[in-house]
Amino acid sequence: MARLRRRRVSVLSINRMIPNALTLLALCAGLTAVRMAMQERWELAVTAVVVAMLLDGLDGRIARLMGATSEFGAQLDSLSDVISFGVTPALVIFLWTLSDAGGLGWAICLVYAACCALRLARFNTALGEENPAPLASRYFVGVPAPAAAGLALLPLTMSFVFGDMVLRSDVINLLVLLGVAVLMVSKVPTFSAKRIKLRVPHRRMAMVGLVIFAAFLISEPWITLTVAGLAYLLSIPAALMQYRREVKAGGLEPSDEPSDESLADADRRDDD
Numbered sequence: 001m002a003r004l005r006r007r008r009v010s011v012l013s014i015n016r017m018i019p020n021a022l023t024l025l026a027l028c029a030g031l032t033a034v035r036m037a038m039q040e041r042w043e044l045a046v047t048a049v050v051v052a053m054l055l056d057g058l059d060g061r062i063a064r065l066m067g068a069t070s071e072f073g074a075q076l077d078s079l080s081d082v083i084s085f086g087v088t089p090a091l092v093i094f095l096w097t098l099s100d101a102g103g104l105g106w107a108i109c110l111v112y113a114a115c116c117a118l119r120l121a122r123f124n125t126a127l128g129e130e131n132p133a134p135l136a137s138r139y140f141v142g143v144p145a146p147a148a149a150g151l152a153l154l155p156l157t158m159s160f161v162f163g164d165m166v167l168r169s170d171v172i173n174l175l176v177l178l179g180v181a182v183l184m185v186s187k188v189p190t191f192s193a194k195r196i197k198l199r200v201p202h203r204r205m206a207m208v209g210l211v212i213f214a215a216f217l218i219s220e221p222w223i224t225l226t227v228a229g230l231a232y233l234l235s236i237p238a239a240l241m242q243y244r245r246e247v248k249a250g251g252l253e254p255s256d257e258p259s260d261e262s263l264a265d266a267d268r269r270d271d272d
Helices: 002-038 043-067 071-096 103-128 145-152 154-162 170-185 200-219 221-248 260-267
Strands: 140-141 187-193
Touching: 002 043, 002 071, 002 170, 043 071, 043 145, 043 154, 043 221, 071 103, 071 145, 071 170, 103 145, 103 170, 103 200, 145 170, 145 221, 154 170, 154 221, 187 221, 200 221
Parallel strands: none
Antiparallel strands: 140 187
8 A cells, every 4th residue: 555655646746747847848938939039030939939828828737637736836837927928029029120229129128028027926916816706707807928929929920921021110019019018917808718618519610620720820820820819909809898798788797807816827827
C-alpha cells in the first residue's frame, strides 16, 4: 500500500507540472516573437504570438482534466499573460513602426503594457468575490488579454495581405494600441464564448466549423487571422447592444455589471 501511495503521489506531481509547462512554453513563445521582430521577421513574430495564444488556451483546460489546478498555476498564468500579451505586442509594434514616432510611440507602448498588467491585477483581486449572476457571467469586462494582443497586432497582420504602405502608419498604430489599451481596462461587456452551451446536434456543427477554421488557418493564415480579428472587433458593439437589451428586458439589473470573476476564468485558466 505504501508503494502504491508513493507511486500515486509521483503521478500527481507530474500531472501538476504539465499545465505549468504549457504556460511557460506560452511565455517563451511570446518572448520569441520579440526576437523575431528584432530580426525583422514579422510573419514569424505574429506566428509566435498565435502559438502563445493557443498554448494559453490549453493549459487551464488540461489542468482541469488532470485535476492539477492550483493557485500557483493561476498566478503563473497571469505573469505569462503580461509578458506574452502585454509586453510582446507593444515591443513588436514599436519595432515595426512606432520607433519612428520617437518618445510618443514608446509612451503609448508603455501605456498598453501597463493596462494589460492592470487588467490582470484586477483579475487576481476578483478571486475572492462571489460567483456572478448567470446572465452577467455570459460577458467579460472589456477585452481579454489574448484577444487584445490579436487586436494590437491586427495592422501588422493585415499588412501581410494588403501591404504596409498605409497600415504601417505611426498614427494608425498609435490609435490602435491606445484604443486596445483602453478596452482592456474598460467596463465594456464583451462576449464570453466559454459560457455558450451547445446541444448535441449543435456540437457536431461546431466541430465542423472548427475544422473549417483550422483548414483556412493552415492554408491562408493571414487572411483567416485578419477576418477573425475584424469579426471580433465587430462583436464588441454587438455585445454591448445585446447586454443593454437584456437589461431593458429585465433579465439583468442595470446596476449589475459583467463580473471580473468570469474574466478571471478566461485569463487565469488554472484557477481552482
